Amino acid sequence: MNDLLPKPIEKIGFSLGVGSIFFAPKNGEIIDKKDYFESIKKELLKIENISKLKFSRTDGQFGCYIEYQHDEDIHVPHIYDAEISFNLFVSREKQKELGFWCGDENISFILSNHYYHPVCYVFSQERKNEFDASTSVAMVRQYLREKLEDSDILLCCVGPSPFHAEFIFFETEEPKNELQDVSEGFGYKAYISETKSLDEAILYFSEKYGSTFSLFYHLHNLRSKCLNLQAAIVNDTQEKIEEISSGSKFSKTKNIVSSESFVDHINMSSLRDIMARSEMISLIDENFNESQNKDINDELEFHFRDLVRFSKDASHMAAMDIVRNIETRRQSFFQNFSVLVAGLMGGILGAILGSTLTIMLSK
Incomplete structure (x- = not known):
């Protein structure tokens, strides 16, 4: 993470990765929202390394079907404000096997259905400073794709996932809650912000920037x-x-x-x-x-x-x-x-x- 930051701003903080990784019925059939979330829950519970699986606001307003390009058109029910979250353990050895190492074995994953499109947030449960959030998004995508290959649901991904930026938060008593671009040169961007706690940072970040990421991935x-x-x-x-x-x-x-x-x-x-x-x-x-x-x-x-x-x-x-x-x-x-x-x-x-x-x- 720290190699993205200019040396004078290098501090202890935790980073957040952003992407668009979500789930769809594999057969391409359009199903109602209850069956949709039940099928996701059923398949995710089969993954032994997932814990604290939680579904929130899945009975919310039905928005539309997202047309996702796969071997054939896949239609994904989009329920406004619905959220799926879980913790995921992926050992260092397994990550290396997949071609990654994000700096932590304990990952948290939140999938939020913002207005236009699903957006996911990935971060380290232990807030390790060496955690590479962008790499964690790619690793989680690959890990879930492998685990769900023979399941009844399809792992969908709209690129770029990870989003081409790292978001780093520093804890302070009086946070400004503003993103500051501290990138140097071309390539991936790096943004820093202040927060009182990790939970507050994720909530604030999702509420303020969720619509922007949602529109970004819908356009992509x-x-x-x-x-x-x-x-x-x-x-x-x-x-x-x-x-x-x-x-x-x-x-x-x-x-x-x-x-x-x-x-x-x-x-x-x-x-x-x-x-x-x-x-x-x-x-x-x-x-x-x-x-x-x-x-x-x-x-x-x-x-x-x-x-x-x-x-x-x-x-x-x-x-x-x-x-x-x-x-x-x-x-x-x-x-x-x-x-x-x-x-x-x-x-x-x-x-x-x-x-x-x-x-x-x-x-």
Whole structure:
């Protein structure tokens, strides 16, 4: 932890890691909130190293279903203000096996359903100064993923988890309760704050910054959805171009003519991408103004810069230009074909009519 802090500010304190690690029904089915939390409780209780498992406010207001991108779309019930917390023991040997060492074997984990998206907080039960909170988030993610691999629930993670910052608290009798950026150089940020106790720090931190982290991860989830849709659009378009470009002239024409379902598929994917981007833009515009109700704290606004740039990027439209070209060629073929058929039919009818009149006049 201390290597993140400038030497003059180095003190004894405890650190807090932030991420978005949550649980979903593995089969992808939408289930009600009671079944959802019961299935989580059932599977977590099977993990022998978990203690003090607690569910709070799970009967709260139902918000929405979070669409999480996995092998297939997963829908996660989102209950406002619901919270799951537990203590977790992971030995040094096991952490090393997973490729981590966070500086403590006794970890506390809190999952809070803030307004937009679930956010988790990870910290050392023993408040060890050498505790690396960011590493602990990655370690807990990997450990739970391994333990839940054969369970009925899926461990979900929206990146970046860990959040690219370390939050360090120092105990004092008269805390200022403000985050101070003490980072040096590029990379991970480091913030310090004062508090009377660990419990008070976590409560205050969650209440003040929870909405910001929640919005951050909701936007990143939308970004992931857009990236997946973009990748699918580009790959499908590339395959279609290769299909149209290969073979005889007849087969090329046939592939263009049969492109209607492909065009519909690409248009639908593009529409979903545009809708997700529109939601991103709307939320960013709403929260980057001077409104008193904005959910982005000024201290953490730096972490939203990439999301702002992404929401305004239009490079994904190149594939749509290709699709429009294919559709234009397809429609042009049918228009030309219609003119040809009309001409042929007119000629045939004209010949029949001419022959009929000739026969009638010859009698």
